[in-house]
Amino acid sequence: MTWVLDNLDLIAALTLEHLRQCLLPILLGFVLAIPLGWVAFRFRLTRGLVLTVTGLLYTIPSLALFAILPTVLGIRFLSEANLVIALTIYAVAIMARSISDALGSVDPAVRQAATAVGYGPWRRFWTVEFPLAGPVILAGLRVAAVSTIALATVGILIGVENLGYLFTNGLQRRIIPEVFAGVIAVMLVALVIDALLVLAGRLLMPWAPRRTAGRRRRLALRLGEAA
């Protein structure tokens, strides 16, 4: 405990660094997943392809992905770019699927109604389908955000400093509170970001019923099964 109190500024600095490294993959993953998720939802042919490929990407262990990315992209192995790109890939893999599910959850009758009153595909997507899919998309975004934040700690193994530093440094110095503080700090960051996402969801989607996280997951699950 004394260690934690003596090193609050170090923990704070690492936390900020950690957040900075995670925000880009989460945002980028979200943005890239929208077209992918749409393509997966819209066309039967591409659905299998997109969902299989993202599923397989998701299967690759992070340490292995860190080694494959430099080979393919020509970036450096020990670099922040490597971490950020890897995290983005995982985020896309999670969200492409959830966006496809979410679009599938929109009542087809609503879609037809929008078309009937003269909405073009672009306008219909952004003003009708996307907002209505919002709650399920948000559920996917929350999963992606929390996973990204936890996963980023592995970056210390490729020389990228963030909260993962407390794990390796704590192991070197045999300071259990340091490692413990790292685990707690990561969880707190994840939970705070998760709470912010829920809040943002309520502000942006005031019409959505205020379900608990559990119910929303169950809904997502049912939708998955019913499809």
Place this chain on the structure above:
Amino acid sequence: MFTARNKGRLALGAVVVGAALALSGCASGDPLDSGGTDTGSGSSDTIVIGSQAYYSNEIIAEIYAQALENAGYTVERNFNIGQRDAYLPSLEDGTIDLFPEYTGNLLQYYEPDTTATTSDDVYAALKDALPDGLTVLDQSPATDQDSYNVTKAFADQYGLTSLDDLASVDVPLILGGAPELEERPYGPTGLKSLYGVDVQFQATGDTTVEDLVAGTVNIANVYSADPRIQTEDLVTLDDPKGLFLASNVVPLVNADIADEIADIINAVSAKLTPAGLIALNVRSTVDQKSTDAIATQWLNGQGLI
């Protein structure tokens, strides 16, 4: 970004069908070698100091930083950048100006086949081996080098004081150390060729000392400035045939500012003794003090600030 992702997917597909060869042309060069990092921003009046992701190295870097700040310089700290592959490019391209290094290990990085082993030879060879634009200031008497250690009980039982004595031990010898030790010239191969000793290797990494004390291994590669050599009552075996390179603490510095900061940093290096370095490490691992506090206290104690 989109192209990058597409390439990634392509790569995966290739792996899946086992046709990775189809990717020829995608990959260019060794990802461990090329490029520089974008960390830090070196302007002329700010001195950027880096450190390894090793607590002891970080303390020395902090001492440099505070000594320079005391002399009126603006310092930017870019600590814990991990391994040499990660930070040396940044030093070479000038993003980082000053970095605490170790003569032997750094020489081995640039010249894996070097034959120098004594402190002075290594220092001289290192000066020649460094790329243009980088130089080293005076080396410190403090060393932090690889060494082979056994427990006191094991040493007493077999009468061990030097690596030469290992040949007479009649139990299987298991050497523990960082995973890469297995492939290092001073690892199992070096022990065999120089001292005629056969050892099995077991990677023990950050828990090497614990493994030695617990008996999972009976010889351990421990850095000579590790306080636990004393606190755990270990015996460091002498190395009469020069298996290990001497590795003194040395400031690696951008040639452009070397002369300017030489007096300040050389004064620090001169005061940093082998025992002093161990004491600093004790402050970190046993007393669990912050790097900042350890550095200030040491500089005050030495009359440097």
Place this chain on the structure above:
Amino acid sequence: MNLFADAIAWIFAPERLEGSVSLPLAIGQHLAYTFVSVVVAALVAVPLGWAIGHTGRGREVAVAVSGAARAVPSFGLLVLLVLIFGVLHKPEAAVVSFVLLAIPSILAGAYSGFEAIDRRVIDAGRAMGMTEWQILWRIEVPLGLPLLIGGLRSATLQVVATVTIAAYINLGGVGYFIIQGVPLRDFTQILGGALVVVALALVLDGLFAVLQHLVVPRGVSAGRTPDVRATPTRRRAVVEPATE
């Protein structure tokens, strides 16, 4: 020179059979840690998940715990437990952290498998005079199996990934080659190790995919619309935490 070609040559080089950790040994260690951890986790999580699914009690707690578990950095948990257990019990510490990581997915797979069953099917069973025990074993367990396997599948993949990282605390496994390769600046070895890990993960994932199809009772699969969206990969998404 092509890095992938070098890496593949590295994998099949005769030297892979030598050294302190040979490649087959590393793969064996990797699979052994994964298998033991997932089995132990299943012994804990499956009965618990079935109990939750059957009674509907404790569900909110299970959801909250699984949600929080996703936020746990597995690398940190591993290091923490190794420090707490001590060096002599490193394998135990590792298995405990792998088990803790695997439990949420399996738990979620077990209870959501029950929840996904149409209530009318269970009511029909009850109307036919089935006991609770018979409802559990003859209706809920078989019908819940695909989602349970899905949970086991994501748990397995997560453990495979974390065992890779566990090489950092010198537990062996295929990650050893990656961790050792970094300070040696041997990128061929790093990539070779990475490809083996990927192959391992993909093979296990494929086995589970096949298993997931096999466990769908024949009568059920016949009535299901052959929509690609109902493929197991997709079901997995709902209950799985991130790979690490």
